[in-house]
Amino acid sequence: MNTENLHPCPGCRSPLRVDGYHALLRKDEKGSFPEDGLEPHPAECFFHPGKKAIAPCDSCGRLLCRLCQVELNGQNICMNCLKVGREKQKISTLQNSQVLYDNLALALATWPLLIFFLTLVTAPAAVFFAVRHFRSPALVLPKKRLKGIFACILATGQIIGWVTFFVTRFA
């Protein structure tokens, strides 16, 4: 263990490497009692009047007691701000999933080409998603705009093709 080399497993003799860390030995720590901050104090918690405030929320500035304070990425925030931040996707470290609109636009611009008449509907949709979300910020990973641009060009080409078809057919 912790040798950075492969050794045969004593059970099945597959090559094995095990890196262990201090977290493996860490015992569960008892949390501090939230009641500690509940005694009367001049600086009161916004949510629990009469209870001692220990820190302001770094987002909205409300005073918080130990019960209400949540520490996230080195900042103190209240439960309201945490909820709003998660719902409005403003706190990147709370995001567990994300819709990739540029991929969606590209998929809408390419896959329907197999059944070409579908592009009559999907090409405008691809342009919409590519343009609408072109400037939307990346929530977690850096965003590559190339896919969106490519989808937009491809879908625009399809729209031009359809317009040309209708004009030559019915005009």
Added chain:
Amino acid sequence: MNQLPPSYQKLSGKFFTPFIKTSMWKGPDHLLWVEGAVVMEHYKRFYYDDIQALVLIGNNDHHLWTFIWGSLMLLCGIIALSVSGPPYGSGFFTIFWALLLVINLYQGPCCKVYLKTAVQQENLRHLVRIRKANKILNQIKSLVEERQGVLDPSFLSQSGIVKNPSTPGPVVSGSASQQKTGLTGFSAKIQHPSLHWVLYGVLVLVGLAKSVQIWLNSPGLRILEYLCLALLLVLSISVLVRQKGKKKHRLLFVFGWITLGLAFLQAITVYILFVTTAFKNPAMAYNSWELMKIFFNKLNEGDPMITGLSFGFGLLNLLVGLSGMAALLGKKKIS
């Protein structure tokens, strides 16, 4: 309130299927595991403070890939040599499979890597080759040790997590640890290795019978071949049932499935040919003996499609049978 996303750096290694793509990114205080499915991305964060262990387990998957690419290359190569005229298509595919084979051999042995925290154990599917996985593990190790400090293996023995962590495990058999766990040899690991030998022996026999029939048309040989085929189905199912639930010898397990698939495919082919013969001779539909005679005569006519199928299946049977035997010998040699 708006928080900028932390800057991530991609760790090398990737795993992708047509619809799922996974990758791992290095953040300032955590690792970000990304699983992408066409238009959605899902994230998991492993904070350096919380990582308990990283485990790399080598496996034999690279042998399977060598077998697959090698077989395809061989098949396409034989087709390229046997066709009259310029073999552009088959030649291209021979080179293509050869290239994949070379890449597979260059990348080296395969592995599985697990990351363990107090509440979860994640299989890092993007790390499939030992060489690359070792590099990535070294990178992660330095990041985690920056946060948690270096763990002296003797702490683990003191805490009772491992009995003797500093001593590497034995390389050859007959060790104390093996005797303790009862794993003292090949027979201890596979309960009935003789069944495997019989399976691959029958497979080679079927392969040989099919190959011989290209030059020698004999109904007796055909009957022997079909009997062996039926036996093959029973044997491969028995082998798979016996190996069920045992995660060791994955290669043999995979060969068991390949054998079953191959036997099933051949049985279906024979059945389709027989039914086709029955449809073409409705008068004989209720005279099984006459129908069988017509069926065997049809097989011996030298139809190019039947000859091709026979040759292809024969070659595949020989390849799988011999590879299975090699795998068995390999296991025996290790133990």
